Amino acid sequence: MQFTIFGSVVPDINVGFTTERYAGQSMALSNHSKDPPSPITVNFTIDNNFNNYWFIYKWLDLISDDQTGIYNGKALQHCNTGVPGLPYQTKLSVFALDEYQQAKTIRFDFTQAFPVSLGGFNWSHRDDGLITSTFSFMYSQFRAELLCEV
Secondary structure: OOOEEEOOOOOOOOEEEEEEEEOOEEEEEEEEEEOOOOOEEEEEEOOOOOHHHHHHHHHHHHHOOOOOOOOOOOOOOOOOOOOOOOOOOEEEEEEEEOOOOOOEEEEEEEEEEEEEEEOOOOOOOOOOOOOEEEEEEEOOEEEEEEOOOO
């Protein structure tokens, strides 16, 4: 599923540290471990048939069924995502485009990702503008890769 997204979806990256007392001073040392991730919120444009909104809605329904409140309450069939973890997790990739909105310049990968919320939206037959919404997701690892030569 592809989404037209806008806004920032790149997480903060923090490597933790500790301090050690030595000779009347405090020395800062890295603990060589990244802080756990926070949910990422994505702003997206809903397509004409609401397919991308429905995709996230049904994914959340798989995680917690809207009628029974349990995981996979409708016993949906799963596909193998090829990513270690649970069947409702997958790899999400976000591509940033160049200043002309044409060439992909960097890819952000979020492994073992799954949605945790889906935002509402304002919808009116009087307006002919785009309908936008948000969704938030959690993930286990974050990686970035430049796609063009610098």
